[in-house]
Amino acid sequence: MVKAVVLGASGGIGQPLSLLLKACPLVDELALYDVVNTPGVAADLSHISSVAKISGYLPKDDGLKHALTGADVVVIPAGIPRKPGMTRDDLFKVNASIVRDLVKGIAEFSPKAFTLVISNPVNSTVPIAAEVLKAAGVFDPKRLFGVTTLDVVRAETFTQEFSGLKDASKATVPVIGGHSGETIVPLFSKVSPGFQIPADRYDALVNRVQFGGDEVVKAKDGAGSATLSMAFAGFRFAEAVIKATKGEKGIVEPTFVYLPGVAGGDEIVKATGVEFFSTPVELGPNGAEKAVNIIDGVTDQEKKLLEACISGLKGNIEKGVEFIKNPPPK
Ligand SMILES: NC(=O)c1ccc[n+]([C@@H]2O[C@H](COP(=O)([O-])OP(=O)(O)OC[C@H]3O[C@@H](n4cnc5c(N)ncnc54)[C@H](O)[C@@H]3O)[C@@H](O)[C@H]2O)c1
Numbered sequence: 334m335v336k337a338v339v340l341g342a343s344g345g346i347g348q349p350l351s352l353l354l355k356a357c358p359l360v361d362e363l364a365l366y367d368v369v370n371t372p373g374v375a376a377d378l379s380h381i382s383s384v385a386k387i388s389g390y391l392p393k394d395d396g397l398k399h400a401l402t403g404a405d406v407v408v409i410p411a412g413i414p415r416k417p418g419m420t421r422d423d424l425f426k427v428n429a430s431i432v433r434d435l436v437k438g439i440a441e442f443s444p445k446a447f448t449l450v451i452s453n454p455v456n457s458t459v460p461i462a463a464e465v466l467k468a469a470g471v472f473d474p475k476r477l478f479g480v481t482t483l484d485v486v487r488a489e490t491f492t493q494e495f496s497g498l499k500d501a502s503k504a505t506v507p508v509i510g511g512h513s514g515e516t517i518v519p520l521f522s523k524v525s526p527g528f529q530i531p532a533d534r535y536d537a538l539v540n541r542v543q544f545g546g547d548e549v550v551k552a553k554d555g556a557g558s559a560t561l562s563m564a565f566a567g568f569r570f571a572e573a574v575i576k577a578t579k580g581e582k583g584i585v586e587p588t589f590v591y592l593p594g595v596a597g598g599d600e601i602v603k604a605t606g607v608e609f610f611s612t613p614v615e616l617g618p619n620g621a622e623k624a625v626n627i628i629d630g631v632t633d634q635e636k637k638l639l640e641a642c643i644s645g646l647k648g649n650i651e652k653g654v655e656f657i658k659n660p661p662p663k
């Protein structure tokens with residue numbers, strides 16, 4: 334039995350993500366939680382003739398408790414999205430406390446659930462989630478993931494003309510680091526099946542992967558950021574976690590994790606100097622079984638990208654940790 338929960342289920346990501354989870358035969362029960370509209374979204378999805386039993390909750394009547402109780406996988410796309418001219422860090426002021434409060438609920442009602450954080454800025458919201466879980470004494474680093482799959486999906490898509498694959502998702506194009514601008518580091522030297530990016534296209538492709546989110550924010554012109562591609566990516570990662578819990582072997586996806594708590598992570602901390610980092614992670618029945626170090630042997634161009642990534646990431650992580658350890662005055 335798998336119970337999946339979406340926190341922020343009525344939003345631009347939440348609705349299509351809930352649709353994909355409702356349609357997934359691996360999900361037996363799906364609970365939707367949001368501050369608005371969940372009864373309607375749940376009623377709509379409940380007419381779909383798939384396996385998952387669906388329910389919708391609002392904050393009233395202990396909605397968060399009922400949504401989370403018995404959860405195996407909790408996906409969090411709650412919070413405000415960017416408008417043109419904003420950075421992801423500009424979302425911190427609003428989203429930090431939304432994520433904090435939802436993760437407090439997870440700590441209380443479903444401390445063993447796999448928690449997948451989509452809400453931006455991911456580089457800070459995941460450290461916030463970790464600190465909340467630590468403070469509650471229930472932090473298991475193998476069960477907390479920042480969802481960076483959209484960067485991987487973009488990298489697969491934007492390199493398709495070079496991979497030559499009809500189905501771009503069949504390529505492995507590792508993207509590591511964090512999830513904002515220069516903290517996003519595509520490793521084109523580590524693609525498989527091996528293919529070459531022409532030197533005169535390299536900078537533009539790296540830039541497109543790093544700033545793909547801005548492309549969508551600009552095109553939506555004030556109506557938000559990526560929602561449909563994010564729902565696709567969020568579902569891909571959630572499905573990978575669920576399949577791994579059911580015993581499927583060999584599932585490896587890049588995700589933003591607390592490295593010291595994952596096997597193989599210490600080596601990456603030594604190489605990068607940061608404790609939270611997105612790297613390919615082998616998933617298993619207990620979540621993040623192994624953090625794979627693919628930094629060794631990167632090109633000089635990639636080393637430079639990594640330097641910029643790490644200097645940006647440090648501040649983002651610190652900001653999230655401090656938000657819980659030394660909360661700002663109310
Ligand atoms: N990780 C990624 O790659 C990635 C990609 C795209 C978007 N995002 C982020 O995902 C978040 C959501 O984006 P969106 O486009 O779906 O936004 P949206 O505004 O369309 O939806 C957000 C939903 O969250 C709900 N919400 C707000 N406060 C809540 C709370 N306390 N509890 C429960 N629900 C609450 C809102 O009611 C709304 O339905 C944003 O922060 C965005 O930046 C991350």
Ligand SMILES: O=C(O)C[C@H](O)C(=O)O
Nearest residue numbers: 415421453546547558559
């Ligand atoms: O760009 C954004 O703000 C949303 C998301 O992080 C993305 O990469 O599309």
